[in-house]
Amino acid sequence: MNAYEYIRIERNQGQATLWLNHPPLNILTIPMMEEMIRVIQQFASDDQIRLLVLRGEGSCFSAGMDVADHLPHRVHKMMEKMHGLMMSVLGVDILTVSAIHGRALGGGLAVAAITDFVYADMNSKMGVPEIKLGVFPPLAVAFFPELIGHRNAQDLILSGRTIDAQEALRMGLLNAVFESEVFETRFQSLIDVLLAKSKLAIAVAKKCLRASFLPLLERLTQAEAIYLQELMQTEDSLEGLNAFLEKREPKWKHR
DSSP states (O other), X not given: OOOOSSEEEEEETTEXXXXXXXXXXXXXXXXHHHHHHHHHHHHHTOTTOOEEEEEEOTTOSBOOBOGGGGSTTTHHHHHHHXXXXXXXXXXXXXXXXXXXXXXXXXXXXXXXXXXXXXXXXXXXXXXOGGGGGTOOOHHHHHHHHHHHOHHHHHHHHHHOOEEEHHHHHHHTSOSEEEOGGGHHHHHHHHHHHHHTSOHHHHHHHHHHHHGGGHHHHHXXXXXHHHHHHTGGGSHHHHHHHHHHHTTSOOOOSOO
């Protein structure tokens, strides 16, 4: 019996798979992120686990954060949990791998993008559409310029457009893309190669690699502060979020 409400866990010979299980779109809510953080921290201290896979149940990986959690009375807790989830993923010594299918949007894409390896189904779509709601994605703002270059990061963040898997691969968001009919076979083959590596060597290498994250974490802290202290004090941010929740076009005060 699954002990969690919003995720599902599988374990198999050193591999743990954390399935996002919040149908229909695996929206990342505050309680869901709390479950993810707790499980990832447990795996980090489990000697039997050498690799963690993040996947989405159903039709997609994740369509992003819960828009209602961005509203003033919940946004601080949402940001705290998103930061905690990001630090959990980055902080583990074991390998982390994401498998994207369907859509990976907003915070869903950001979480997948910071794993060590990211693979996608050829038919998947990705993007950070927050700007369309009058807000921006702090994690993408902090990490995407380093990950895919400033020009590509500006393109995705400032336009909010959705891209296909091939364009994401060219940008550097993905390690590889596979056709749907061979995805599971190719993906597991890559996992098997990674599982054959020394767990100790991986842990030490990741410890060294984390040193390069320090400037990015400073940028993230700054982006989160600007988001909470400046952006969320504006009428346009509330208008964009409320318009989405009310299923209407936003009426921006500042155009």
